Amino acid sequence: MVLTSAKQAFQDWKGSENSFGKLSNLQSLCDVCGGQHASMAHWEFMQTMPQDPVDLMDDMVKMGLFRENQLRTADSVNAYELRKALFLKRVGRNDPKRERLILALCRQAGGLENAFAAAFGPQAGLFFADSIRNSKTGRREFLRNMAVGAALVTLAGCAGGNEPVAEDSANAPVGDANLEKTDLQIGFIPITCATPIIMSEPLGFYEKYGFNASVVKMPSWGAVRDSAIAGELDAYHMLAPMPIAMTLGLGSAAFGVKLASIENINGQAITVAEKYKGQVNGPADFRGFTMGVPFPYSMHNLLLRYYLATGGIDPDVDVQIRPVPPPDSIAQLVAGDIDAYLMPDPFNQRAVYEGAGFIHMLTKDLWPGHPCCAFAASDEWINANPNTFRALNKSIIEAAGYASDPANRVEIAEAISERAFLNQPTEVVEAVLTGNFDDGNGNTLSVPDRIDFDPYPWQSFANWISSQLVRWDLQGDGLAPKSINEQGYETVGTDIFLTDLARELAQELGQEPPTEIYRTEELMFDTFDPADPQTYVQQQIDEYGV
Incomplete structure (x- = not known):
């Protein structure tokens, strides 16, 4: 009786002069799929709705805008997944052309968040806060997120008809259905640089992409290198220079390795x-x-x-x-x-x-923003498991994006401090990740970017690393200078650092990676021009004698 009255009231509202036109401004024929759903003037509509989230939710339900199974789906998927997974997965329907169109439109809007703001109004950021992940979330915030989540589920009907959303879709993995391998073992050294690789197990990023993945603690970087050459694990946490050194045969027999994404900067x-x-x-x-x-x-x-x-x-x-x-x-x-x-x-x-x-x-x-560790895999493994490699790299890039948000650092610190991972006091790991720490000299400091997580593998990183391998010739046999100078810095970098792939995957996730592959790097004592690394090396030697 109450719902019937509410619907009648909504119909009266729809025809009134204050409804800024007809409901057709909200529920209209879509130019993309031909179906009828919410597709126009969302922000105007939202401005007329109650600001209190409980009232907002009640009104949306009473208006009949959402089916019951859509509400259940929105209830079971948190705001983070709705933003980055449901929107692309459901609206894109695994159609690369459709996903490219969606991402292009998001870029035109200045990013995925701005696209949501254009669709749902200036307060969309509040609606899409990741508060559902927080156990302290109040009922009002939860209902607000749920309402907007249900709106996204409704928009997902724009994929060739208005078929209902399957009730289990919220729990479906977003990885490629053609994964060559799903049971994975990923090696790591127990340090905070490995945060995206480690946290992806307890926080579910691997599972989200269809993997039954375990991280395997390694005793040393030499063990990581030797295990990779022996093919004992699937992928690895590596130091950023290691793929270059291993591929060129520095410190070991030559063995092809690709740096897929950067794990951490600073740190x-x-x-x-x-x-x-x-x-x-x-x-x-x-x-x-x-x-x-x-x-x-x-x-x-x-x-x-x-x-x-x-x-x-x-x-x-x-x-x-x-x-x-x-x-x-x-x-x-x-x-x-x-x-x-x-x-x-x-x-x-x-x-x-x-x-x-x-x-x-x-x-x-x-060096502010310098790279440190990376996610890497061998050429042989990548060639044998191309879909698995792509999905696994995407899960790491998404985890790095999550770790880059300071609001998530305390949660992450607790997750990775456990014995199976870092085996460290949580307060120590939290001090590193939050940047609130004592330095041992009597100073209490706040350095939020003491460590940060940006997965983009700049080619300028590769060129600086190569320049220093040339400068120091660590083996003392001239192999590094000879190999790098003969092949060229650009060739070494672009063959090993998969910058274009990392950008593509980040864009699919709604992130906004750079479009350039090189940038000038500002260090404490000099400036590195990636276009002329050999001159940089000579200037260092001339100034400091080594």
């Missing part, structure tokens, strides 16, 4: 043993030190060498740099086997937590 630090407190103020003060890095072909080694050289330190003569597996770094610092290290977190923050050392410098101060 490292130089930590010094407690006994040197007050004695280390700049690079020249490290003379005579034994210093640890996680692997020779790492951003850590290259950045440490870059820093030391500016203080007149020859990294191959005036200090001893040796590889130390990150989990062993604090024990070696306490034992006096090493005096300092440039390591990934959480081992810098854990040293402060244990009173074993202090943070001398965050690497973001050496």
